[in-house]
Amino acid sequence: MERFCESEQTPFAWEPEYAAVMGDGTTALSTGSVPRPDGTVFADYTSVWRNNAQDEWKITLDKGQQYCPTESLPNE
Numbered sequence: 001m002e003r004f005c006e007s008e009q010t011p012f013a014w015e016p017e018y019a020a021v022m023g024d025g026t027t028a029l030s031t032g033s034v035p036r037p038d039g040t041v042f043a044d045y046t047s048v049w050r051n052n053a054q055d056e057w058k059i060t061l062d063k064g065q066q067y068c069p070t071e072s073l074p075n076e
Contacts, residue, residue: 012036014045026051033067041067
C-alpha cells in the first residue's frame, strides 16, 4: 500500500467546528473545515457517528468536499 504522506508533517488536519448528538443519544454529527499547515482552508468535512453497544463512537459516514468561500458566490 502506498503511503499517503511521506513527510513527518501531515499535509492537513481538522477539528470539529460544530458537533451535535441526536435526541436518542445513538447518532451524532460533526462538521468543520480542513486547513493546510499554513492555515488556508481547502476543504470542509462532515462525519456521522454511531454509538454502539460497547458505548464506542464509530464513524458511519465521512465526507469531504472542496471549500467554497461565500465571497466567491454570485450575488442574488
